[in-house]
Amino acid sequence: MTHHDHHIVVLGGGYTGMLAAIRLAHRTRRTGVRITLVNPSDRFTERLRMHQIAAGQQLADHHIPDLLAGTGITFVRGHATAIDPDRRTVVIDGGTATLEYDTLLYALGSSTDTSRVPGADSHAFTLNGPQEAARFAERLREIVVRGGTVTVCGGGLTGVEAATEIAETYPGLTVRLISSDEPGAMMGDAARAYLFRAMDRLGVTVRSGVRITKVLPDAVELDGGELVASDATLWTTGVRVSPLAGDAGIAVDERGLIRVDATLRSVSHPDVHAIGDAAAVRLAWGQIHGTCQSGLPTAQYAADSIARLLRGKRVKPFRFGYFHQPVSIGRRDAVIQFTHADDTPRRAYLKGRAAVLYKETVSSSPVKMFRLSKRMNVSATVSRGGRATRKPAA
Template sequence: MTDHSMDRTRAVVLGGGYAGALAANRLQQNPSIDVTVVNPRAEFVHRVRLHEMVARSGEATANLAGLLGDGIHLIVDTAEKVNPAERTVELASGAEISYDYLIYAVGSTGKVPLSVPGAAQFSYPIGELEQAERLRSTLDETPPKARICVVGGGLTGIEAAAELAEQRPDVTVVLLCGGVLGPTLGERARASTRRQLERLNVDVQDTAIVAKVESDKVCLADGTVVPATVTIWTAGFGVPTLAADSGLRTDPMGRLLTDEALISLDDPRIVAAGDSAAPSGQSLRMSCQAAMPLAARAAGTVLDLVAGREPVARTQAFVGTNISIGRRYGTIQLSKKNDTPRGLYIGGKVAATIKEFVCTKVIDQIEKEGRRPGSYRWPGAKKQTVRANTPSGSSDLIPTLRNDGN
């Protein structure tokens, strides 16, 4: 372990996903900060490729240590409790580590609702590496002419259904949308997505509401029974309970509540980023498009605090939604800055090429940040921002006097 002298600052990052890895690398801008990342596994999980891993059309992991800067210490362990008063983190191994500043970036989890009878027992979530590995093993044993039901018509459900239909033409894939296909898409992009799914012979059922899951069937609210050899659940995400278990204030989902500089409402030395953060109580879309700008700002806040500067508020500007529909097709829904869809979209093979470029670029950006801390930029980073202590959405704007991209 590094020998910390009195003039050095200890920063601990909980989580090594999109937010945690980027934030840790970015902290290297200040060479007097010793950075430690705590992650449950030695692998970085490229979650946007988990559906490819399940269908055996691609891989979804990378060596986490290889993405982190040379001076960053990686601990493969699970954080079980944060003790703000002592500035320590208790680990599952029984070890305890101390910090001066903590970045809370524990991400999100695949979640199956207990309110749907049989869902937790008989369906397979896909949001985490271990869940995807379990599902892949099950699908490997699935015989020809089987029926695979994918529950959830959101982005994850669309991608999983399409990938499986393309890679396993011997099975029938049914997509149970729960009300509407692609609820975050505009009408034209939704229609294009449907056409491409139908080209892959995916049976899209828009209004199907799941009432019960059994070992060999899915029962819908209207009384319809859909035979299912395997049921995949993509209709929801959750977050780890670490913040709540540690006595920190969270939103109803369990995300850590912060101000606009991403500082915990309970402790000025705890900063949050990624899917597990709720700045001003807002529910941002769980995605690397949101997680990475939050991570850059979280790291910037810690750098500001260490340097004695007033942290500035986060900036967030969405540009679009990328959906892969198998390896050959896709949909790119262009969006407004607030993540609502525009009327413009890109479909087909061009969209598939763009999506693949974006997925590859994400890893490249994290790795580059490890080599050149501070190099990552994001939409809106150089524009005006609200004061850090001003609730999101306020009209009290001030010019950003320095680049918010630290």
């Protein structure tokens, strides 16, 4: 079957958008389907490694056109600034170009939200991209000569990885991790205890159970008014998504994520498929949260589903279960918490050198998967959730 008039537009060239586009190209080869990938930068960002750039490390430079070479995918460098779901068009860079689509794959992802706490947007750094991370690395090089203080705001896995990476790279700096929740709270007791011993060994000071109410040029203010001096503040807590879908009238939830059905299609516009951080995906055990671990399976599923729909075949509901929580603790240590499908911890965990090798395999796997997916269907799904995902969501 050929579809010479069918145009698929993929918005976003992150982990999910890249995998979905490349897998779609392989699944629809020789059918005449056209695929266009839109992304503001021609550089592929390895979000799993932003904390390494923040600590001053040089990473491999992957360019999207090179990763797409041989797939037949058209790459458009630009920002998607408007969607008209009725006319099925996407406006690029405010009107410099307009793309018509038959199927839209929405993979715009998310970024760290600095809007909720006064001063965070103007006085804190983020890991929202390689340029932002590199600016923070430059700030660290400025303050290390006088033994400055670094404050990492947020005790999620991103904050933990950033704090430990900085502490290991710059032992002369004072590194604080401030969080309203206990770092590693989602882990089991044994893995969390190991994480805390490692942070203590690296000299990371942890303050949990407190809330940051303001970020100043040289300090952060805690609830109660206490000022904590900070020469460089890194903000890693809170998530926001692009308002593009909601502004277009596509049904979204209270956070702006596209509301999807069991096949990851928009409940208001079925020709729009949403994946990764951009989609509100609810399974029987609950709603998945935005991680590469869950994002890549949504990309794989959406690509396969679109290919099946184009052939007139039935699509089964999306199934997924979490498997692990990999956390690097600098370059020479790590801890891997294995989990149940709903991301609650199992008893098993991995630590030390074996965990370092495991984490590096995880971090390097997406780019390898892109290259392999040009030639074969590579599975990104470690777990489909077992019995927990065999029944539909409530």
